[in-house]
Amino acid sequence: MPQAIHNQTSRHEAIRELLLSGSASTQKSLVEQLNKKGFSVTQSSVSRDLREIGAVKSNHGYSLILSEKTNNQIKNNVLGLIEKIQEVGTNLLVIKTAIGSAQQVALYLDNCDWSGIVGNIGGDDTVFTAVSNKTAQRALLNKINYLATSSR
Template sequence: MDKERRQRKILSLIQSKRISTQQDLVALLERAGFSVTQSSVSRDLEELGVVKRHGRYTLPSPDKAAARGLLDLDLAGDCLVVAKCEPGLASAVAVEIDRAAIPEIVGTLAGEDTVFIAVPNRKAQRVAIKKIWELFS
C-alpha cells in the first residue's frame, strides 16, 4: 500500500515539477512525508516507466505511442512483456521493436492486437519496458 501511494506521489511530482535527479525526487518525497531511499526511488522510476528527456524526468506519452499502435505494456511472469496494440497494428509494433535491437529483448511474437516480448529475466522486463516506451514516445 505504501509503495502504491509513493508511486502515485512520484507521478504527481513529475507531472507538476521539473525534476532532474533522483536526489531531488527523494528530497521532494521526504518533504511530502515519505521515508525513502535513492535505491527505492530508482526501482519505482523503472517500474513506472519514467524516462529522462532533456535532463528531466517525464512520463511515457501514451498518446504518441497510441498513434503508432502501442496502447499499453504489462508484465507477465518473469520473462514476458505483453504489449497491447491497436487492432491490426501488432505486427508493425513488433517490427519496430525488433528493428530497435534492444539488447534485453530475446524476441517478439505478434498477433492481431497483442505482442509477446520475450526477455531473459525480471530485471530485463523493467529495462525493456522503459526502452520500448522511449522508442514509441
C-alpha cells in the first residue's frame, strides 16, 4: 500500500476514534490531537478528511453518520458498559458505568435523541441524566435496562 494512502487511512481511523470518543468537537482540537498522535495535519486537511468520512457538524461538534449495522454495534458496546441505574428525585437518573466509560455513555445518550432526555453529564464512571419528568424518568430507565440487558 502506498505510504500516502496508508497515512490517509490511518488518519481517517484516528479521526473516527476521536469523534466517537467525544474528545474532539472542533477542527482545531482535531488538528491538535492528531498532531499529538504523530499525524502531520492542517485545518484544511482535517476539513477534507471530515468530509470524506461523512462527518457532520452539529451544535455539539462533529459526529459520524453511521450505518445501521455500525449503530447497533456501538449501541451494544456502549450499553454493555452500564453497570447500574438509579432514580434520584423525579428528574434525574444516575448511571454507573465501567471505569472511564461515563463520557462515552453520556455521548451515546446525547446522540440517541430519545424523548424526555434534557441532558447528560459524564464523569469517569458516573453519568447524570436529567429528564423532563417522572414519567420520562421511568420510561428511560426501562428502555436503558431493556437495551442493556438485551445487548449482553
